[in-house]
Amino acid sequence: MRLTTAALVAAALLSPLTLAAQKRAVPDIWGVWMGLGGVEDADPRFRNTPYPRDPDFTEWGAAESRRLASANTPGECNPWGPVGVMGATGLFPIQILQGPNVIVIHHEAITQPRRIYMDGRRHPPADELLPTFNGDSIGRWDGDTLVVDTVGTNGRTRPLNGYVSGSVLSSGVDTAPRLPGSEQLHVSERIRLVGGGQYLEDVISVEDPKTYRKPWSVKHYWQRRRDIDVQEYACEDNRRRDAEGQQITGTEPR
Amino acid sequence: MKLLSSIGLTAIVLVAQPALAHHSFANFDLNKEITVAGTIKEVQFTNPHVWLQVMVPDGKGSQTEWSIEAGAPGMLLRTGWKPNTLKTGDAVTVVTHPAKNGEANGSLIRVTLPDGRTLGPGGPPVALK
Numbered sequence: 242m243r244l245t246t247a248a249l250v251a252a253a254l255l256s257p258l259t260l261a262a263q264k265r266a267v268p269d270i271w272g273v274w275m276g277l278g279g280v281e282d283a284d285p286r287f288r289n290t291p292y293p294r295d296p297d298f299t300e301w302g303a304a305e306s307r308r309l310a311s312a313n314t315p316g317e318c319n320p321w322g323p324v325g326v327m328g329a330t331g332l333f334p335i336q337i338l339q340g341p342n343v344i345v346i347h348h349e350a351i352t353q354p355r356r357i358y359m360d361g362r363r364h365p366p367a368d369e370l371l372p373t374f375n376g377d378s379i380g381r382w383d384g385d386t387l388v389v390d391t392v393g394t395n396g397r398t399r400p401l402n403g404y405v406s407g408s409v410l411s412s413g414v415d416t417a418p419r420l421p422g423s424e425q426l427h428v429s430e431r432i433r434l435v436g437g438g439q440y441l442e443d444v445i446s447v448e449d450p451k452t453y454r455k456p457w458s459v460k461h462y463w464q465r466r467r468d469i470d471v472q473e474y475a476c477e478d479n480r481r482r483d484a485e486g487q488q489i490t491g492t493e494p495r
Numbered sequence: 496m497k498l499l500s501s502i503g504l505t506a507i508v509l510v511a512q513p514a515l516a517h518h519s520f521a522n523f524d525l526n527k528e529i530t531v532a533g534t535i536k537e538v539q540f541t542n543p544h545v546w547l548q549v550m551v552p553d554g555k556g557s558q559t560e561w562s563i564e565a566g567a568p569g570m571l572l573r574t575g576w577k578p579n580t581l582k583t584g585d586a587v588t589v590v591t592h593p594a595k596n597g598e599a600n601g602s603l604i605r606v607t608l609p610d611g612r613t614l615g616p617g618g619p620p621v622a623l624k
């Protein structure tokens with residue numbers, strides 16, 4: 242009897258279906274994740290590395306950085322781009338919907354999700370690529386690490402490290418330079434579960450020869466939050482600051 | 496306007512700033528904080544930001560309507576607020592960064608509810624242990 246059971250288990254483990262399932266097994270990153278950027282009491286093992294304060298700007302990059310360091314926030318309701326979405330500030334959650342052929346990442350404050358294609362495709366040829374805010378993202382699993390490559394951004398997103406608050410800028414509290422992303426932006430990410438699967442680590446590497454003479458990278462952490470639902474965020478809804486004469490601008494024409 | 500205090504606190508700027516990172520809060524003086532007491536006229540629990548309309552007595556028989564801007568609804572829901580936390584007529588004390596132009600509006604630092612609890616403008620939720 243014991244032998245029979247062992248034989249059945251062995252047969253089940255070796256069946257084509259089981260072997261196929263084992264081959265497909267990848268880390269489970271499905272769910273809601275909260276960035277740890279502003280959370281003081283988070284696990285000290287998982288701290289975001291800061292954005293570079295003195296990146297090696299090209300001449301164009303330096304000028305663009307100065308232009309973006311203004312109290313105006315042009316196109317603030319537009320998608321934030323791949324780096325902005327994965328910039329863990331602690332203010333908004335992301336929700337990852339993980340399928341075998343595509344991984345969709347929805348950031349609460351952004352209407353357009355990131356779509357990372359996992360079906361083995363390559364980026365379209367450069368002359369067929371339609372520039373978009375989030376760009377063209379393809380991914381693959383390298384062991385337990387999700388490797389994502391993004392090109393084809395349109396150079397019109399907010400700075401990669403977000404807008405600076407105008408008041409903060411004028412009060413001198415936040416003097417970090419804004420980090421532009423041009424249409425030459427190339428983002429490489431290595432995403433993996435850490436901390437027993439309760440944290441997500443994203444090593445984000447940025448190459449953008451129009452803006453920076455040297456690549457740079459940051460590491461961001463997200464905490465799994467089964468207790469949090471992503472809320473609706475309608476950026477264009479109650480925009481009272483228009484009526485009250487406060488600073489609001491639309492997308493800049495290009 | 497019943498002005499209870501007016502002090503500049505850099506520490507408050509640093510604490511409040513992350514909650515306001517999405518939109519420009521250029522019109523508010525983050526180096527200044529004032530306290531106003533009044534009653535809730537309306538709560539706009541809306542995107543992209545929540546607004547409190549507060550009627551503040553001036554001590555001479557009339558009132559000024561203050562507009563107090565908080566963070567996004569999702570941020571507030573994750574930091575102790577519910578859409579019905581404040582109702583019309585509730586007595587509140589509001590600590591706010593006032594508008595630079597002197598108008599009766601500001602960005603919320605914290606509000607004391609009728610039951611004595613204090614809530615903030617939204618921001619990072621407490622991390623799980």
